[in-house]
Amino acid sequence: MTSRITSQSVKLSAEVNIGVGLPTTVPGAKGDLLLEWARRADAGPFSSVGVLDRVVYDSYEPFTALAAAAGVTERVRLATMIAIGPLRSTALLAKQAASVHGLSGGRLTLGLAVGARTEDFDAAGVEHKGRGKRLGEQLAYIRGNVDGDRVGPSRDGIEILVGGLSGPAYSRMARYADGYAHNGGPPRAFANAAGRALAAWSDLGRPGKPKLWGQGYFAFGDIAQGDAYLRDYYAFTGPFAEKIAAGNLTSARAIKDYVRGYEEAGCDELVLFPTTAEIDELERLQEALA
Amino acid sequence: MNVAIVGAGPAGLYLAILLRKLDRGADVRVLERNAPDATFGFGVVFSEETLGALRDADPETHLEITDTFARWDRIDIRYQGRELTSRGHSFSAIARKRLLEILQERCRELGVVLEFGVEVEQLPESDLVVGADGANSLVRRFGDFGTKVGLEGSKYVWFGTDHVFDAFTFAFRETEHGLFNAHAYPYDERMSTFIVECPEPVWRSAGLDEMDEQESLAFCEQLFANELRGRELFSNRSLWLDFPKITNRTWHDGNVVILGDAAHTAHFSIGSGTKLAMEDSISLAAALARRRWDLEAAFVDYELEREPYVERTQDAASESAAYFGRIASYSHLEPIQFAFNLLTRSGRITHATLGVRDPSFTRTLDSWFGGRPVSPPPAFSPFDLRGVRFENRFELVESAVAVSEEGRTFPEEIARPEGKLLLRLTHAGRRGATQPRSRGVDLPLAVGWPVVAPTKRPYGPFGAIPGEPDEEAALDAFVAAAGNARAEVLEIDMAHGYLLGSYLSPLTNDEDDRLRFPLRVLEAVRAAWEGPLAVRLSVTDWHPRGNQIEDGIAIARALREHGCDLIHVEAGQTIHDDRPQYRRGYLTALSDRVRNEARVPTLVGGYLTTLDEANTVVGAGRADLVLLDLPDTEIERPIQPSNTVLLGEVRA
Numbered sequence: 001m002t003s004r005i006t007s008q009s010v011k012l013s014a015e016v017n018i019g020v021g022l023p024t025t026v027p028g029a030k031g032d033l034l035l036e037w038a039r040r041a042d043a044g045p046f047s048s049v050g051v052l053d054r055v056v057y058d059s060y061e062p063f064t065a066l067a068a069a070a071g072v073t074e075r076v077r078l079a080t081m082i083a084i085g086p087l088r089s090t091a092l093l094a095k096q097a098a099s100v101h102g103l104s105g106g107r108l109t110l111g112l113a114v115g116a117r118t119e120d121f122d123a124a125g126v127e128h129k130g131r132g133k134r135l136g137e138q139l140a141y142i143r144g145n146v147d148g149d150r151v152g153p154s155r156d157g158i159e160i161l162v163g164g165l166s167g168p169a170y171s172r173m174a175r176y177a178d179g180y181a182h183n184g185g186p187p188r189a190f191a192n193a194a195g196r197a198l199a200a201w202s203d204l205g206r207p208g209k210p211k212l213w214g215q216g217y218f219a220f221g222d223i224a225q226g227d228a229y230l231r232d233y234y235a236f237t238g239p240f241a242e243k244i245a246a247g248n249l250t251s252a253r254a255i256k257d258y259v260r261g262y263e264e265a266g267c268d269e270l271v272l273f274p275t276t277a278e279i280d281e282l283e284r285l286q287e288a289l290a
Numbered sequence: 291m292n293v294a295i296v297g298a299g300p301a302g303l304y305l306a307i308l309l310r311k312l313d314r315g316a317d318v319r320v321l322e323r324n325a326p327d328a329t330f331g332f333g334v335v336f337s338e339e340t341l342g343a344l345r346d347a348d349p350e351t352h353l354e355i356t357d358t359f360a361r362w363d364r365i366d367i368r369y370q371g372r373e374l375t376s377r378g379h380s381f382s383a384i385a386r387k388r389l390l391e392i393l394q395e396r397c398r399e400l401g402v403v404l405e406f407g408v409e410v411e412q413l414p415e416s417d418l419v420v421g422a423d424g425a426n427s428l429v430r431r432f433g434d435f436g437t438k439v440g441l442e443g444s445k446y447v448w449f450g451t452d453h454v455f456d457a458f459t460f461a462f463r464e465t466e467h468g469l470f471n472a473h474a475y476p477y478d479e480r481m482s483t484f485i486v487e488c489p490e491p492v493w494r495s496a497g498l499d500e501m502d503e504q505e506s507l508a509f510c511e512q513l514f515a516n517e518l519r520g521r522e523l524f525s526n527r528s529l530w531l532d533f534p535k536i537t538n539r540t541w542h543d544g545n546v547v548i549l550g551d552a553a554h555t556a557h558f559s560i561g562s563g564t565k566l567a568m569e570d571s572i573s574l575a576a577a578l579a580r581r582r583w584d585l586e587a588a589f590v591d592y593e594l595e596r597e598p599y600v601e602r603t604q605d606a607a608s609e610s611a612a613y614f615g616r617i618a619s620y621s622h623l624e625p626i627q628f629a630f631n632l633l634t635r636s637g638r639i640t641h642a643t644l645g646v647r648d649p650s651f652t653r654t655l656d657s658w659f660g661g662r663p664v665s666p667p668p669a670f671s672p673f674d675l676r677g678v679r680f681e682n683r684f685e686l687v688e689s690a691v692a693v694s695e696e697g698r699t700f701p702e703e704i705a706r707p708e709g710k711l712l713l714r715l716t717h718a719g720r721r722g723a724t725q726p727r728s729r730g731v732d733l734p735l736a737v738g739w740p741v742v743a744p745t746k747r748p749y750g751p752f753g754a755i756p757g758e759p760d761e762e763a764a765l766d767a768f769v770a771a772a773g774n775a776r777a778e779v780l781e782i783d784m785a786h787g788y789l790l791g792s793y794l795s796p797l798t799n800d801e802d803d804r805l806r807f808p809l810r811v812l813e814a815v816r817a818a819w820e821g822p823l824a825v826r827l828s829v830t831d832w833h834p835r836g837n838q839i840e841d842g843i844a845i846a847r848a849l850r851e852h853g854c855d856l857i858h859v860e861a862g863q864t865i866h867d868d869r870p871q872y873r874r875g876y877l878t879a880l881s882d883r884v885r886n887e888a889r890v891p892t893l894v895g896g897y898l899t900t901l902d903e904a905n906t907v908v909g910a911g912r913a914d915l916v917l918l919d920l921p922d923t924e925i926e927r928p929i930q931p932s933n934t935v936l937l938g939e940v941r942a
Contacts, residue, residue, distance in 0.1 A: 133867060140751040144725065144733035167832070167870040175731045175750075175866070188598060199872040199897035202919050203863070204731050239540035242590045 016263040018289060019048030019079065020282065021215070021273030024065045026229055027058035029277035034065060035072050036279060042073035044286055048109065049073070050081040050215065050271035055120040057233070063096040070104035077109050081215055081271050082163040082181050084115030085138045086131040087124045091151050094142045102153035111181040111213065112139065113163035117236050132168055139176035161213055165193060170200035179211025179268070185247060187261025190214050194266055214267045216258055218249040219275045220284040226250070226275030248275060252288035259289070291316040291583055294414035295422055296429045298322035298404065300334070300386075301550035301567035302422030303393035307348055308575035310400040313583075319403040321414065323423075326406050329390060332450035332484075332526070333360070333383045333477020335458075335561035340569060341382060347572045354392045359384055360476040364457035367629045368517060370621075374629040378647030381458055383477040386564075418585060419546045420574075422567075425534055427552035435548060436539025441532045443557050443611030445498070446487040447506065449528050453521035455482045460632060461517045462617070468492030469618040472514050473559060484523060485558065486510045489615055498530060506530065533557050533611065537604070541596075542589035549574060554600050556607035559614055560636055566603060570596055606636035609879070619886045623911050626658045631910040637875075641667060641905035655909055668909035669901055669916070675822040675891065676855050678778050680710060683908045684901075684918050686779065686893065690714040693767040696739060697789060699724050712858075712893075713777035714826060715768055715815070719789030720749045720756040732866060742789065744807075745798040749787060750866035759789065761807055768811050772818040779856070781824040782815055784808055784849075786863035791828055794845060795864045797836045805845065809852050816853035824856040824893060825849050829880050832862040832870050839883055846888035858893040859884055859913070875903060882912035895919065 020041050023029045041049050049069055051062040066078040078100060085093055101108035114131045115121070121128040139162065140146065142155055162173035163181035173180050180197040182190050194212050201210045219226025227245040234241035249255050255272070262270045274281045293309055295302045298320045306318050336344075345352040359382045367374045397404055413419055413432045421429025430437055451474070459474040469492065473485040493499060498506050503525055511523045536555045541548050550567030570592075577591035613635040620628055630651075633639050645652040656665045665671060673680040680686065687709040692698040697717030718724075723738030724731070732750040742764075743749075743756035772780060784790040790808045792798040816823055827849070829842025837845070846857045859881040862870045870876075877896025885892040895917035898904060904916045 136867065137751040140730075140733060143730045144752060145736070146734065146752040148736060167872060168867065170872050171862075171868070171870050176733070177730075186594075195874050195897075196872040198919075199874060199876060200870070202895070202897050203870070203872065205727055206731065207728050239542070242586060243594055246587075246590045246594060 016259060016267045017047040017269045018045070018259065019050055019077070019269055019271035020044075020046045020285060021050045021052070021081070021271055022065060022069065023274045023277040024062070025052045025054055025057060025059035025233060026274065026277040029060075031068075033277055033279060034060070035068060037282060038069035038076075039072045040279070040282055042076045044282070045289065046076060048077035048079045048269060048271060050079040050273065052081060052273070053083040053087075053115075054117070054233075055087065055123045056117070063100055066100045066108070067103055070100060070107070073104075073107075076107070077159075078104050078107050079109035079161075079213070079269075079271065080111045081213070081273075082111035082113040082161070084120065085112040086114060086134040087120060087126055090134075090138045090141050091147070093138055094147075094151055094155065097142065097158060098151070098153045098155045101155065101158050106157050109159040109161060109213075110142070111161040111163055112177075113169070113181070119236075132172075135162075136172055136176075139172060143176045159211070161211065170196050171204070173197060173210065174200035174204035174206055177210070179213060181213045182215065184215045184217065184244075187258065187265050190262055190267060191265035211268045212266055214262045214265075214270045215273060216249055216262075216270065217244070217247065217273050217275050218255060218281070218285060218288075220250065220281055220288070221278050222276050223248070223250045229275045255285070255288040291418065292416045293318045293418045293420065294416035295320045295420040296410050296414070297421070297423030297427075297550075297552070298324075298326075298390070298394070298406070299422060299424060299550065299567070300389055300393065300564050301571050302420065303390065303397055303402075304348075304351075304568050305420060305422065305549070305571035305575060306402040307351065307393065307396050307400055308571060309578070310397075310402055311348065312575060312579050314401075317403075318401075319405060319414075319416075320397065321408045321410055322404070322406045323409055324406065326390075326394060326404070327387070329387045329526075331386050331448055332481060332524075333475065334386050334389065334564040335381055335383045335475060336565050338380045338382075340565045343569060343572055347575070348396070351392055351396050354396075355384060355389065356382070358388050358392075358478060360478055362457050362476065365633065366455075366457040366459045367625075367632060368459065368461040369625050369628055370462070372625040374625055375457070376629065376633060376644070376648050376651045379458070381475065383475055383483070385477050385481065388478065389564075413546065417545060421546060421548035421552045422550055422571075423552055425536055425551040425555055427548060429546060430538070430548055430552055433543030433546045435541065435543060438537045438539075440535045442535045442608055443533045443559065444487050444489045444615050445493040445530050445532065446485055446558070447510070447528050447530045448526075448558075449484045449486065449507065449510065450524040450526065451482050451484045451518055451521055452480060452524070453482060453518045454480065459517065461514060463513050464621070465492075465496065465513065467495035469621065470513055471614060471617060472517060474517065475561075484514075484518070486514070487559075487614055489618075493530065503528060535604070535608065535611075541593050542586075545585055547574065547585075547589050547592070554604060556600075556603050557611035559610045560603070560607045560638075562603050562607065566600060569599075606638050610636040616883070616887075619883070620911075622886070622889070624658065626655055627909070627911050630655050631912070634906050634910050640902050641909055642902040659909060667901075667905040669904035671908075673914055675779070675914075678710075678822050680915065683914065684904050684916050685709050686712050686915055686917065688712045688714060688781075688917065690716050690783070691771065693717050693771040694764070696722065696742065697764070697767065698722055700726050700735065710778040712779040712781050712824060713775050714781040714783050715771045715775070716783035717764055717767070717789035719743045719759075719787070719792050720745070720747075720753065721786075721788055723754065743792045743798065744801065745792060747798075761810075764789065765811055765814055769814045769818045772815045775819065777821075779822045779824050780815070780819050781826055781856075781858060782812060782854075783826050785826040785828040785858070785860040787828075787865060791864060795828075795831050795836050797831055797833060797865050805848055809848065812849060812852050812854060822855045823853065824858050825854045826858040826860055828860050828862060828864055829857075829884055830861050831864040832868040833865065836864055836868070839880060842880070843884055843887045846884045846890055850888060850890040854890070856891045856893055856915070857884055857888070859896075872897075874899070875907075878903075878907055878912055881907070882910075885911065885913060891915075893917065 161181040230245040549570035577588040581588040720743035742759040881894035894913040
């Protein structure tokens with residue numbers, strides 16, 4: 001009888017938490033679907049729900065979507081993966097983040113980055129140039145409480161992540177944030193970025209380790225439609241759109257390999273984003289992860 | 291399927307072979323500007339790994355290629371009258387001409403159409419067009435590949451010789467003009483490749499810029515007469531060149547795909563060009579087979595598979611190119627250390643991996659380093675610094691203390707850690723008065739204190755405007771702190787934009803003599819402290835208008851001359867919006883340059899996480915002491931009985 005206990009395997013690496021994306025950037029996704037998605041994710045095995053950010057697209061505004069998700073969930077973390085900070089004024093960004101944090105009982109993970117598309121900046125009427133500097137100011141403002149808490153509700157305990165692959169991005173992450181938000185891709189790409197994030201963390205003299213968040217895309221049902229969505233969503237990257245579509249995880253096996261690869265690379269939280277807005281996809285993801 | 295391959299080099303011919311094998315119905319043409327027997331360069335090198343791939347892809351050519359191979363497992367390093375040998379490296383080489391003959395023959399056998407003497411003036415009208423036409427690819431000009439070309443490394447010239455070397459040989463020759471080096475290897479039973487290389491100033495000083503082909507050949511022949519054993523050098527349009535590093539944002543556009551040198555080059559000093567090119571052909575052919583000629587899908591597969599490998603190889607090649615460019619700065623190293631530094635130059639070989647290939651080499655290095663016939667690896671070797679003995683190279687632990695209340699980052703307590711203590715005396719300057727680092731860095735305190743710096747600009751967002759430093763008070767504070775210090779090594783903080791660091795950088799100090807105040811502090815502390823004295827220094831500001839590594843080396847030299855025993859190599863953080871280049875061991879290459887060019891002992895960290903890295907860095911003379919970042923590893927944890935199992939037992 002006791003042998004049944006000792007035969008349990010000893011895990012050498014910490015287990016990665018799995019989050020799921022809301023299909024807020026899949027064109028045509030209806031509001032009630034997004035809420036049902038969030039509700040089921042909260043009831044399921046997922047530890048977070050994530051959203052993306054884009055202005056010029058048929059997509060939902062991330063903080064608004066997370067505020068709605070906050071109302072139908074009790075447990076999961078609510079994560080922007082990432083939100084484009086410099087599109088918003090600093091005080092309003094802080095206010096939006098603090099509001100979601102407050103509405104959700106302290107469940108916000110605020111991933112921020114500079115954004116890659118000039119058309120979003122044009123549409124928002126914001127200068128694209130100087131976006132890195134502005135993101136630095138926003139991070140210092142949100143984390144540093146430099147306004148003396150005049151812009152409430154309280155921002156205490158907001159988990160902040162920074163994304164991006166440039167030297168300054170890693171440096172901003174290590175200076176102001178709690179962790180790093182990677183932009184997806186094969187596990188070795190994540191491992192490479194994680195190594196840089198850890199080096200930056202050490203360089204800035206931060207105690208402990210940064211939280212490492214990764215992401216990926218999946219489709220089980222209409223795979224062609226999912227691939228087409230990724231090609232369209234990433235058309236602005238030119239030839240990379242095809243590579244991103246080629247990385248769409250379309251089988252249980254692919255999901256398992258991806259999760260294992262990220263786990264081995266030290267990922268703390270992996271958020272898997274749907275590429276079609278079908279509620280069945282959520283259950284099929286759950287089955288694939290089981 | 292109609293395929294036009296431009297360029298009948300190894301990549302183009304090999305792809306043609308594989309495509310005809312894949313699909314006998316495919317119409318495959320290879321278009322080549324030159325005649326069938328025209329070839330540049332002499333021999334090309336392959337690794338065991340590549341040979342395995344060639345065997346799997348086409349056993350027939352593999353057999354013929356390996357039949358005419360020169361094989362060896364030694365690297366000889368001829369330096370300052372000594373020859374050092376390292377074994378276990380498994381190289382193979384073949385005459386480029388012979389390789390092309392084998393591939394051409396196989397192409398004909400498989401029904402590939404070979405057209406020589408054809409200039410490609412516009413894109414061939416084919417279903418699939420392949421640019422295998424080398425570094426100066428014409429095909430590349432017909433599409434949008436996002437090509438970037440930069441020069442790397444030194445001047446070089448490619449010769450052949452009828453002296454048959456019996457190892458891959460690196461030879462070094464000091465002249466009145468500077469240091470020359472040669473890369474030589476055999477490629478068949480009669481001939482060797484012989485490449486001569488030197489930095490551009492040396493090349494000009496020797497008058498090579500004015501010599502014609504025959505004169506420069508004679509110059510090289512005489513220079514390396516000893517290595518050539520009196521044999522001749524042969525020219526094949528052998529002109530001095532600069533090496534172009536080529537990268538492309540993408541390797542395909544529409545129905546056009548590029549491979550080999552057209553897509554990416556890797557500096558010749560790691561001998562990977564032909565190998566990368568032929569591996570590209572294998573990958574592309576396999577992708578086309580898997581995707582049943584769906585070109586777009588196959589191109590994406592091919593790029594996804596090859597890119598990471600090519601990028602790693604290009605990075606290693608660039609490290610190697612830069613190493614040979616600054617080779618003269620290593621001439622003070624003992625031959626065995628010089629050789630180990632050379633072997634580990636690109637980061638692909640470490641102390642541990644070399645120890646597997648060639649245990650006797652690392653044993654020789656270790657025993658030279660440790661000064662005893664049997665010695666532990668370099669990181670375990672003792673080190674003496676101004677009367678203090680370190681039992682190993684990684685036992686130093688650092689701790690920082692502010693010299694004055696004004697110079698604190700935030701109110702902090704210092705615990706004395708275990709081990710040999712390096713105590714850093716710091717004055718935060720304009721980075722003072724911030725919240726604790728657990729929260730973030732450079733976040734101003736709600737109620738702080740006035741900060742000082744030689745600039746009026748705050749360090750980061752919402753930071754206070756710095757006041758003018760009271761230099762006399764700061765100087766006194768450093769001296770007083772030095773007088774009270776209890777540590778094995780005392781360190782003055784001149785890095786990361788703290789007070790003294792901000793004096794050193796043009797980004798934060800308009801003064802002409804930026805070393806004035808930091809050197810005063812150094813001299814005063816030197817007078818007050820008898821033990822080892824270190825300076826922590828940002829050797830580059832990682833900003834185009836800031837100090838570059840050359841400036842950092844000059845500063846390190848000045849510090850050494852004013853009594854500093856050890857430079858603790860850091861980089862950046864002089865300003866908050868610098869452009870750092872983070873990766874594992876990112877400070878090691880900087881430490882190498884400071885140690886070997888300023889000739890001062892160095893201490894380096896930079897996210898070194900393994901003893902192997904420490905052994906490699908210390909053994910190669912890139913640093914004297916290291917700070918390890920040991921990640922918390924969980925290799926053992928208690929086994930928790932799971933609830934489900936227990937419940938099962940209860941039921942049973």
